[in-house]
Amino acid sequence: MTSQVSSEAGEALLGEQRSAPAEARNGAEKEVRRLDRVIIRFAGDSGDGMQLTGDRFTSETASFGNDLSTLPNFPAEIRAPAGTLPGVSSFQLHFADHDILTPGDAPNVLVAMNPAALKANIADVPRGGEIIVNTDEFAKRAMAKVGYAQSPLEDGSLDGYRVHPVPLTTLTIEALKEFGLSRKEAERSKNMFALGLLSWMYHRPTEGTEAFLRSKFAKKPQIAEANVAAFRAGWNFGETTEDFAVSYEVAPATRAFPTGTYRNISGNLALSYGLIAAAKQAELPLYLGSYPITPASDILHELSRHKNFGVRTFQAEDEIAGIGAALGAAFGGSLAVTTTSGPGVALKSETIGLAVSLELPLLIVDIQRGGPSTGLPTKTEQADLLQAMYGRNGEAPVPVVAPKTPADCFDAALEAARIALTYRTPVFLLSDGYLANGSEPWRIPEVADLPDLRTPFATGPNHTQADGTEVFWPYKRDPETLARPWAVPGTPGLEHRIGGIEKQDGTGNISYDPANHEFMVRTRQAKIDGIDVPDIETDDPDGARTLVLGWGSTYGPITAAVRRIRREGGHIAQAHLRHLNPFPKNLGEVLKRYEKVVIPEMNLGQLATLVRAEFLVDARSHTQVNGMPFKAEQLAAALKEAIDA
Amino acid sequence: MPETSEPLLHLVPKAQAQQTMKDFKSDQEVRWCPGCGDYAVLAAVQGFMPELGLAKENIVFVSGIGCSSRFPYYMNTYGMHSIHGRAPAIATGLATSRRDLSVWVVTGDGDALSIGGNHLIHALRRNVNLKILLFNNRIYGLTKGQYSPTSEVGKITKSTPMGSLDAPFNPVSLAIGAEATFVARTVDSDRKHLTEVLRQAADHNGTALVEIYQNCNIFNDGAFEVLKDKDQAQEAVIRLEHGQPIRFGAGLGKGVVRDPATGDLEVVEVTPENESRILVHDAHAASPTTAFALSRLADTDTLHQTPIGVLRSVERPVYDTLMADQLDRAVDQQGEGDLAGLLSGNDTWTVVG
Numbered sequence: 001m002t003s004q005v006s007s008e009a010g011e012a013l014l015g016e017q018r019s020a021p022a023e024a025r026n027g028a029e030k031e032v033r034r035l036d037r038v039i040i041r042f043a044g045d046s047g048d049g050m051q052l053t054g055d056r057f058t059s060e061t062a063s064f065g066n067d068l069s070t071l072p073n074f075p076a077e078i079r080a081p082a083g084t085l086p087g088v089s090s091f092q093l094h095f096a097d098h099d100i101l102t103p104g105d106a107p108n109v110l111v112a113m114n115p116a117a118l119k120a121n122i123a124d125v126p127r128g129g130e131i132i133v134n135t136d137e138f139a140k141r142a143m144a145k146v147g148y149a150q151s152p153l154e155d156g157s158l159d160g161y162r163v164h165p166v167p168l169t170t171l172t173i174e175a176l177k178e179f180g181l182s183r184k185e186a187e188r189s190k191n192m193f194a195l196g197l198l199s200w201m202y203h204r205p206t207e208g209t210e211a212f213l214r215s216k217f218a219k220k221p222q223i224a225e226a227n228v229a230a231f232r233a234g235w236n237f238g239e240t241t242e243d244f245a246v247s248y249e250v251a252p253a254t255r256a257f258p259t260g261t262y263r264n265i266s267g268n269l270a271l272s273y274g275l276i277a278a279a280k281q282a283e284l285p286l287y288l289g290s291y292p293i294t295p296a297s298d299i300l301h302e303l304s305r306h307k308n309f310g311v312r313t314f315q316a317e318d319e320i321a322g323i324g325a326a327l328g329a330a331f332g333g334s335l336a337v338t339t340t341s342g343p344g345v346a347l348k349s350e351t352i353g354l355a356v357s358l359e360l361p362l363l364i365v366d367i368q369r370g371g372p373s374t375g376l377p378t379k380t381e382q383a384d385l386l387q388a389m390y391g392r393n394g395e396a397p398v399p400v401v402a403p404k405t406p407a408d409c410f411d412a413a414l415e416a417a418r419i420a421l422t423y424r425t426p427v428f429l430l431s432d433g434y435l436a437n438g439s440e441p442w443r444i445p446e447v448a449d450l451p452d453l454r455t456p457f458a459t460g461p462n463h464t465q466a467d468g469t470e471v472f473w474p475y476k477r478d479p480e481t482l483a484r485p486w487a488v489p490g491t492p493g494l495e496h497r498i499g500g501i502e503k504q505d506g507t508g509n510i511s512y513d514p515a516n517h518e519f520m521v522r523t524r525q526a527k528i529d530g531i532d533v534p535d536i537e538t539d540d541p542d543g544a545r546t547l548v549l550g551w552g553s554t555y556g557p558i559t560a561a562v563r564r565i566r567r568e569g570g571h572i573a574q575a576h577l578r579h580l581n582p583f584p585k586n587l588g589e590v591l592k593r594y595e596k597v598v599i600p601e602m603n604l605g606q607l608a609t610l611v612r613a614e615f616l617v618d619a620r621s622h623t624q625v626n627g628m629p630f631k632a633e634q635l636a637a638a639l640k641e642a643i644d645a
Numbered sequence: 646m647p648e649t650s651e652p653l654l655h656l657v658p659k660a661q662a663q664q665t666m667k668d669f670k671s672d673q674e675v676r677w678c679p680g681c682g683d684y685a686v687l688a689a690v691q692g693f694m695p696e697l698g699l700a701k702e703n704i705v706f707v708s709g710i711g712c713s714s715r716f717p718y719y720m721n722t723y724g725m726h727s728i729h730g731r732a733p734a735i736a737t738g739l740a741t742s743r744r745d746l747s748v749w750v751v752t753g754d755g756d757a758l759s760i761g762g763n764h765l766i767h768a769l770r771r772n773v774n775l776k777i778l779l780f781n782n783r784i785y786g787l788t789k790g791q792y793s794p795t796s797e798v799g800k801i802t803k804s805t806p807m808g809s810l811d812a813p814f815n816p817v818s819l820a821i822g823a824e825a826t827f828v829a830r831t832v833d834s835d836r837k838h839l840t841e842v843l844r845q846a847a848d849h850n851g852t853a854l855v856e857i858y859q860n861c862n863i864f865n866d867g868a869f870e871v872l873k874d875k876d877q878a879q880e881a882v883i884r885l886e887h888g889q890p891i892r893f894g895a896g897l898g899k900g901v902v903r904d905p906a907t908g909d910l911e912v913v914e915v916t917p918e919n920e921s922r923i924l925v926h927d928a929h930a931a932s933p934t935t936a937f938a939l940s941r942l943a944d945t946d947t948l949h950q951t952p953i954g955v956l957r958s959v960e961r962p963v964y965d966t967l968m969a970d971q972l973d974r975a976v977d978q979q980g981e982g983d984l985a986g987l988l989s990g991n992d993t994w995t996v997v998g
Contacts, residue, residue, distance in 0.1 A: 059992060062992065062994070063992055063993075063994055064994075065994050065996070208992065254996055257996040258996070259996055259997055260995070260996055261989065261993050261994070261995050261996075262993060262994050262995070262996060263989065263990050263992055263993045263994075264992070273987065273988055276982070276984065276987065277984060277988070280982075280984050285742065287738065287742050289734075289738055306975075306982060306987070307971055307972045307974075307975035307976075308972075308975040308976045308978075308979040308980065308981060308982045309981075309982030309984075309987075310972060310982070311972075311982075312741065312742055312968060312972070314737070314738065314741060314968075316734065316737075316767075317734075317763055317764065317767035318763060320731060320734065320764075321731070321734035321737070321763070321764055321767065324727075324731045324734030324735045324737070324738065324764070325734055325735065325737050325738030325741070326738055327727075327735055327738060328707070328725075328734070328735035328736055328737060328738025328739035328740075328742070329738040329739060329741075329742040330738075331705075331725060331735075331738075331739055332738070332739045332742045332743040332746070333742075333743070334742045336738070350728055351728065351731065353728075354727060354728050358725070444988050444989050444993065445988065446985075447984050447985045447988070489702065489703065489704075489705050489723040489739075489743065489746050490658075490702055490703050490743070490745060490746065491702055492700065492702045493702070494702070495701060495702055495721055495722050495723050496723065496724075497671065497673075497717050497718050497720075497723070497724035497725070497726065498724070498725055498726070499717075499718070499724075499725060499726025499727065500726065500727065500728055501726065509673060510673075510718065
């Protein structure tokens with residue numbers, strides 16, 4: 001079955017592949033083959049429910065215990081014109097019996113719900129791959145719409161593939177005829193038929209999906225049952241039809257995971273949970289001020305569902321009010337957060353500068369997307385790094401923290417909160433569209449193991465004047481952290497006024513004194529420079545001469561590429577940055593250990609620019625800005641080129 | 646959603662001891678231009694605060710940018726001098742997260758109506774528990790004399806040597822249109838009137854917008870002279886009092902009546918025949934129609950027939966209260982949040998060693 005585990009196979013081909021003896025089920029004899037990993041892509045019209053189908057298959061796969069990684073890919077339009085190439089929505093899922101890092105470069109199986117989905121995705125499927133097509137949609141007009149003069153199902157263009165022509169629409173309608181639904185209503189369940197078929201092919205557990213459908217359509221039991229029926233019909237179709245002679249098993253990835261309880265989680269969900277956990281660990285109420293923007297809105301949606309944790313979510317009139325309200329709540333003693341994407345950060349810049357000047361804790365969550373301007377709202381990019389670093393007037397340093405995988409968004413949120421609270425500063429949390437919507441298994445942490453984030457408020461005077469009077473100075477700093485006291489309204493005796501005008505060191509009173517301004521600018525910078533961040537770790541088993549340095553969501557593809565190179569005998573060291581500002585203290589020393597440093601990024605070389613400026617290292621930049629994550633194979637080739645250069 | 650009409654001020658702790666005006670003066674030197682109307686407003690606010698009797702650590706003044714926005718530095722309470730136009734947004738975050746605070750916004754015509762117009766109207770429609778003092782001097786003072794969104798058409802300023810082209814906002818009309826539940830207008834130099842308006846604003850549940858006509862003696866001196874000069878004021882100012890007939894002028898010889906044909910308001914000479922038709926001011930009218938019509942009586946150029954006092958004061962659910970109620974209801978329905986339960990969700994699997 002090498003065509004299933006194609007030559008595109010990414011990471012270690014660990015799994016043993018064998019044909020199992022035929023199994024008997026319901027009297028039907030069918031062969032079962034074992035695979036170590038599979039990449040499936042569901043593709044259809046934006047209205048076909050492909051994201052839901054993918055989500056469900058992912059949940060089934062997660063509960064079965066495979067390692068997995070997902071890549072949803074959808075247009076910015078809610079319902080692009082039906083049957084057109086721009087309207088195609090897809091969901092790719094990679095699952096395995098071992099530890100994997102990416103959603104996979106190329107699908108082994110493509111489910112194409114219409115001609116547009118086939119046309120838009122076929123180039124990614126290697127020859128020998130399996131293609132399941134909904135033949136009902138391959139009418140002349142629909143094919144002509146996407147430029148098929150002849151049917152690709154008949155003209156031989158798919159000869160190198162294993163094509164399963166399935167009249168999905170007809171079969172679904174047929175299966176639902178006793179439900180008395182209109183043709184249009186019945187048709188809508190065809191994604192569940194496809195899901196049922198794929199669930200049979202890969203031996204997925206089905207109880208979860210049935211329970212999900214019944215709960216999703218709890219108010220429309222007839223629709224719920226129709227969907228369950230379509231789902232089962234798809235399963236039975238696989239089991240009974242001769243065209244599907246083989247089904248596959250991908251064993252649970254037990255060896256890949258440390259002991260523990262797991263769930264599947266997307267980046268935005270993990271980030272939302274991280275914020276709730278941070279507030280809990282800080283014993284502060286969580287306050288989110290936000291304005292809806294793709295791909296960050298899901299965090300607003302999620303947090304708004306957890307008011308029983310004391311979470312306040314405020315959907316503001318604009319991006320500026322979103323961060324403004326958050327900053328007001330921070331002044332009042334909340335763990336304050338604003339969530340947005342690049343265009344929103346641009347609007348919030350002035351308020352971020354105010355937060356720098358006020359020295360209040362504030363989390364700015366930027367789920368990066370393709371830019372500039374509106375750019376590619378539903379696609380991923382890492383091009384806001386320099387905006388986060390420098391996108392403000394004046395010297396306004398802000399710490400920057402980046403998660404590396406969807407599940408890691410949880411830990412990154414806690415880390416960003418730690419820095420904000422300890423140092424009384426706004427902090428950027430730079431996620432991206434790929435992390436936000438992608439998902440992977442997550443080992444659920446024990447609450448007792450989460451960091452203690454409690455930060456004491458100021459309660460009394462902190463300064464004695466020459467005449468012996470005890471007073472409160474809002475800008476008298478902690479000598480260790482350089483953080484100023486956080487004195488919240490309601491505390492008697494600590495009444496004070498703060499603002500965006502330059503302040504006198506200590507008292508916080510307005511000061512236009514040149515020497516004081518110089519001191520304050522340098523002190524604010526020193527505070528950020530002095531933030532305690534862990535050293536960067538290097539993975540270098542072979543004493544390599546080339547180091548690949550990454551940050552953020554490129555972790556998966558870079559690590560997969562590094563594994564490929566090492567498997568083929570190449571030597572490369574890997575390091576990944578969580579802290580972009582300040583950099584880990586040992587970063588310069590690590591970089592200088594290597595002859596060559598390669599920095600892959602989904603931008604035009606923003607980290608490379610920072611690294612070159614900071615360390616005078618001749619870092620080589622490898623960049624991609626096509627709105628998609630790196631493919632491991634292409635990245636491996638680029639790294640090899642760098643090693644050999 | 647049940648809204649109790651219990652005063653929200655009750656959520657703010659009271660002062661332990663009798664306060665005086667001096668308690669509210671900060672140690673900072675007041676740096677407005679000599680003769681600025683802001684001094685009078687500051688004195689009126691500092692003078693009124695002891696009457697309110699709140700713990701001063703539970704009072705916060707938030708401002709934007711502009712001359713008036715230096716106000717918080719002079720109040721010995723908590724305060725934030727923020728950025729241009731954003732004070733209502735920042736104050737919204739503070740007020741909605743801390744219902745034990747009395748939150749005041751100090752802003753100007755440029756800050757509130759130009760760069761911060763969006764935040765102002767949205768605070769008003771939400772009815773956040775904020776008291777907004779809008780110092781309107783019809784000019785940009787801090788940037789040294791450009792026309793503002795309340796300047797009269799044709800105003801000659803540094804940026805409009807041939808006269809400004811913009812039609813001005815009427816802040817009271819704007820606020821009423823933005824669903825404000827409390828809208829008042831007063832004048833810097835009339836300490837008694839200003840204090841009475843502050844009193845009513847402080848007592849109001851929800852957003853209170855108080856427009857204060859304030860003289861900028863450097864860049865727009867005398868802008869409100871017609872309302873202050875004893876001789877002219879009689880004809881120019883319409884003092885509104887809830888439950889009283891709307892009459893003004895020498896010997897209260899003028900009154901406001903409704904034109905039965907159009908429903909518009911008009912000013913008439915009061916006669917025995919029309920006296921019964923003189924409108925009685927109802928600040929609590931559910932419909933904003935008459936309050937809006939009253940706000941339109943003033944001539945934007947001459948300010949003749951300018952109503953002052955509380956134009957509108959109605960009860961509507963307060964955003965902060967609704968937000969807090971939802972949190973309470975969530976706990977009632979789902980119980981206190983359980984972090985371990987949240988993180989686990991319903992769909993887990995276990996890997997054993």
